[in-house]
Amino acid sequence: MSNERRPILGRGENLVEPITKSSGGGPKKYPRSYSEALELVTSNLKQLESEITKIPEEKRMNKIVVTVRLHEDFLAKSYTPETFFRNLNYENIGSRKWITDSGKESKMNFIKLDPNNIDNNIKTLTSFNTKSFKDDLRKIEEINILNVDETVLGFEESWDNGRVELVLHPFEETQLVLEKLYSLLDLTAEQRQKVKYKKYDNGPLFVSTIISKDKLKNVAEFNPLRTVHPLKVEVNSFSKDPFIVKVKEPVAPPIPTKKIGIIDGGVNLGNPFFSSYVTQNFEVASPPSNMFTQHGSNVASMALYGDLYGMKKDEQLMPPILGIESIRVFPTSDSDDIDLYESIDLIEEAVPKLKDVDVFNVSVGPIGNILDDDISRFTTALDQLSYDYKKLFTVAVGNTGSKPSPLNRIQSPADMVNGIGVGSYSINQGGDYSRAIYSSVGFGREGCKIKPDLCEHGGSTSRPLQVLNSDSFSMNNVMGTSFSAPVVAKKAAELMLKSKDVGVLTARALLTQNASNEIQEVNHELGYGACISRTDDILTCSKNKVTILYNNEMSVKNSAKLRIPLPQNSSAKKYKISWTIVSDTQPNPLFAEGYTSTALEDTFYPNENKFNYRLGKTSYARNIVHQSKEIQELKAKGFNQSTIQASSTPMKFASEADRRNEQKWDTVVKRSKVCLAKTLDYPFLTVHALDRETTKTRVRYSVAITVEALNYNGDLYDEIMNEYRVLQPINVQLENELRISNKF
Known part of the structure; x- marks a missing residue:
């Protein structure tokens, strides 16, 4: 096939199979005891009750929005204090990032409550004896009303007046919220007609209007307000x-x-x-x-x-x-x-x-x-x-x-x-x-x-x-x-x-996969790097650098195994395996720090036959085919085999932004790993579909995996085609062919 065109390979989804992964993690360490947490929450609720009485009627609705700020170790969706909210009849209406006094990143949940019930909430706190409720109390750092400097964002000191975007918490009484907002802004009937707003299903209320500096502080104290920021457009190329x-x-x-x-x-x-x-x-x-x-x-x-x-x-x-x-x-x-x-x-x-x-x-x-x-x-x-x-x-x-x-x-x-x-x-x-x-x-x-x-x-x-x-x-x-x-x-x-085999997610995956930057070079200035010059080069392979496409969808909370088509009959000594995973997600603007409602978490497994054997904190990786005797000796000592093979996932990135946080919830993942052939035996990726604050049950995804045989004189493309016949070259018309067929 050396003189023929080599399209990238499709139908990688034929190499996908479902798997079951065990959930890891141990008991969570809490920042305070239950008695300390009870005292803290009680004190906060009493203070909150006093604060609410000071809110003028024109700056509030019947129900009040307050913040429940969590300890920095409890960022994940699974740590949301749902039992606390449910038992006290608090409605969780969103969240966003919160920087603690010590400079650590945490999150706050916005809840809607009836202020008339706070006194009763305080009295009944000790009546809830379930472990989940007590643990929820131990996660909480503060309960209070959002500060003005947390709602007014992005304004320069020189700003005097102009168009702004107000983001308001969801209330069923949208028109009543707007009427109160208009009154605070002292808008005439004609001015009210010019205000633009949009309410999304299960989302906030967005409002665009012109405001003056003297009215900004007044509206910033409006309890339903989540944020306000300037909104100006200009052509600045x-x-x-x-x-x-x-x-x-x-x-x-x-x-x-x-x-x-x-x-x-x-x-x-x-x-x-x-x-x-x-x-x-x-x-x-x-x-x-x-x-x-x-x-x-x-x-x-x-x-x-x-x-x-x-x-x-x-x-x-x-x-x-x-x-x-x-x-x-x-x-x-x-x-x-x-x-x-x-x-x-x-x-x-x-x-x-x-x-x-x-x-x-x-x-x-x-x-x-x-x-x-x-x-x-x-x-x-x-x-x-x-x-x-x-x-x-x-x-x-x-x-x-x-x-x-x-x-x-x-x-x-x-x-x-x-x-x-x-x-x-x-x-x-x-x-x-x-x-x-x-x-x-x-x-x-x-x-x-x-x-x-x-x-x-x-x-x-x-x-x-x-x-x-x-x-x-x-x-x-x-x-x-x-x-x-x-x-x-x-x-x-x-x-x-x-190529009709390339859809929106696949196009995004291929552009990212072929961008110039290696993973360890990704940075906040160039991202994944410069786009490749010619799309023809994206859609074709060389004889020893082969790209395979996997297009599929999966249920949330499930895991899938994506086999990497590494031919057993190849004599290459070293491989570079790189992959890009792209998924799309239902956006969730109510939860700013949880805006992506679904994502895929990936892990690379170089050897299908290698498992971890653990006893306490001691762990050994052993091959069940070639090291069976050693495995029996470990089992006799009480070591247990892992439910899934030993992984070897490289670091995602090494940028300043990534040192702050892993990109666990990102819709794009790009990684690579160079491996000696002797360490690879039916390698594969797993993807686990994560979800949070969503009713969506499926995640669409596209994966591009590139296998490159380094310093190899053979023909990896032919070897893959011969051994993995479920894969097929995608249908491609390169630019010259398009121009000839369409007479461009």
Whole structure:
């Protein structure tokens, strides 16, 4: 097969089988005794009762939202004090991260309670004698009302007035909550009509309105309020003076069969470079503006033609193989005050209707770094659309990378967990790349700590990108993450165009698997690294580097075994095995520190026949085929065999963000391991489906595993094909074949 094309291998799901894993862990150590906890909780409830009486009627509902703050050792979902909540009739309505006085990360739960019952709660605390209730009390550090400085987030001292986003806790009486909010803001009837809000099922109430600084403190004390932060949009990519267009439009172009969705300021459809390739069926009611149409057209130019920097004068462009569906979401009704909620409303209307568009790009968003304690409506909306309709969003991370921390952190909605946050790299004279100085940095939030996910060339002052303008006679030198993101969108859509075996999750897995960074190099500046240049290279293998796809779904709480097709008849001495796992998840904006409701936890097992034998804290790994005598001796001494084989999972990452926390709940996992052949015997991965605070029972996933035989003169691809006949090369049309068959 040495002279033939070698497509990556599909149907890896035929190598998947269910398994049962034992749950580990021992008894949990509690920070205080039950009697100490009882005294602490009693004191907190008495103080809480006093605090609630001081809340004015206009700043509260009949039920009050308070925080139950847990000890730092009890972050997991399984430690939520559900028995405490249930016995005292407290409704758990969300959670978010909480930094303790000692600087440790913990979490707070928001609960809704009837203040008239607190006195009775105090009296009945000692009547609950179950172990679960007593243990719940021992987890609690504080019970109190959220402080104003915990609700007002992201405002600079110079801020005087402007549009804000308020996130309110869920109440059944939505209209009554809004009426009280309007009264606190002292809004006229006309002003109330301009307020935009959105209530999601099982989610918070999001409100967009204009507010002044003197009203901010007043509304910050509104008990149903969870957070408030500034909400401002501007186009902050960089461009220089335009110059005369140097290229010619394609001749007799056919209409591409597959399109990318570009969510931006619109495209000039009268421009012959765009007219045959762009449609625009969804637009906000307000007329287009030159500034936003220019930005949208520049982004569309990158999506259709890429960087035109190296093109010669009068060189004719190749017809693009992908078209564009432009969704014009800017400017909104008042061009001086962009109301992002108008834009999101249109996005939520358009995306479900565009059934043939799988990939959407977003290169415009709100100003301001993401906040761990706060989930924006924009992020929530895109994550929900992605999950419900199986769409992929690529999002520019922002251009604040040169600002001091934390102002240089990525911007919403690049923090979405079901999409790809795209940063920019620049290229020096030697051809090496590094993060572009303007490109915003990670880390991301819980569920997507590695942000940006991927990087693309975004241009620099010394080596800009060149794009077509809105008009047909000029071009611009530009730079910015706005122009990196559509290139990643184009590559994702190309993968799906070139192979019907590649869906949204698989495209994301393949782009991540083939990104430039090795795992130990992952960092908060470049994420998984630079995107590979050609998608043809992603879809094909070399004779000794083979990629296998596993596309499947599984029930939550279950585990599955993914066999790695390592041929027994190969004489290779050393292998590198790398894998990327991507899943999608139902977003949960009520639980900021638990935003991903499902995830997959992976473990690598190099040898199917090697088990651990344990006695107390002593453990030995032994091979049941080659070390049976030693195993019998261990068993005679009382050693017990593990229920599953001995694992050898490498460290996930070695970045600063990852040293803070493992990415247990992330929707993307990328790892690799170099192994001597003699240590491998039917190796496999296991994936365990985790869930928290969700009614969803299934997890969709895609896995790309690459097996590379190092310094090997044989043909690993043929060896795998001969031994694992359940695998099949995926159907692929490479770019030249597409152009010939479609006469591009």
